[in-house]
Amino acid sequence: MSDWGVYLVTQESLSGERTTQAVVEAAVAGGVDVVQLREKDRNVRERYHLGRQLRELTRDAGVTFVVNDRVDLAAAVDADGVHLGDDDLPVEVAREQLGPDALIGRSVSFVDDARRAEKAGADYLGVGAVYATGSKDDIDDDEHEIGPERVGEIAAAVDIPVVGIGGVTADNAAPIVEAGADGVAVITAITGADDPEAATCDLAGTVADARED
Amino acid sequence: MSDWGVYLVTQESLSGERTTQAVVEAAVAGGVDVVQLREKDRNVRERYHLGRQLRELTRDAGVTFVVNDRVDLAAAVDADGVHLGDDDLPVEVAREQLGPDALIGRSVSFVDDARRAEKAGADYLGVGAVYATGSKDDIDDDEHEIGPERVGEIAAAVDIPVVGIGGVTADNAAPIVEAGADGVAVITAITGADDPEAATCDLAGTVADARED
């Protein structure tokens, strides 16, 4: 059902003068497939209120909506699921709390971890960091640059969708998809763009073209 | 059922060379009534593993066990409940996720907020900071020193148990209970004591004596 072409991770502090709501509206207009509520520097109460708004925006548009890290927050805002890393609750615990229909994502960087996550019940994988980001504000804790090749190895090793993440732009997205990923996840390529709607559309086109190759 | 005399908030980084497990075992031996898993500087995966151990320790001893901040973690370790502050998910959301039997606590500093928390369904209140702690590592985000008098005003304004928190030691605990609190919550008065078991027992005695006055 769900397409994984362009996956937006929100971060208002990397969105210039724009609110995250405005960025998500633009991304939805530009054809984003998945939105993840992240906002690392905002407390849970703030993310709860924002998340309820994003849930409305995405539901109306038929866009998948997931919450970073917190299973309780995902349930509280009626998200489609949660995205978990090594430091978070295990996938099995999230599954038990959110039920069989929830979408549970897992961040991995290695083939073994990818296989383990799939076995534990993850529905998709965020794989990275594909490219060095040079910014701790960007994607996850560890900033090992794994490159498109490793993304391809992981995509070949599992049957669930794989999204490449970390330093992705419209200029370097194609090799990730050509290597076998189902899509790409970005923060600043959309949140920091002059025109987030156009940037989303551009990324979606790049991913679609790369799939045809 | 539950007594609220001595409420221990865990923090291994304030426990000298001891593990939190060792501190909790000593506190249980010393007669602690409630243990809250806090460990602000440890990630959720670590708190999950630790929480499962503390759940066993406390269950065996008939001691109430709650988790700070996170509703999902509380459910994951089968805690008796969760303790929430202003920045956390609302009490109503925690209630919906944890059910009618869960113990939901709320941090407050003002009479109005205490009444609101009770109305929202909180089962007990952590009220403070009673005394200035001079340490950001101690008790909660705001370090306004409210004193035993305010604790008493809050205890008189609500029907749920009230625990005074913030800078509490065996030397200054009595006025809090004399003012109307059901007990006191501490970190370092137990975790930093030469003998955590004796310190717990000492606090419990102080609270019991103050109740009789």
Ligand code: NI
């Ligand atoms: Ni990581």
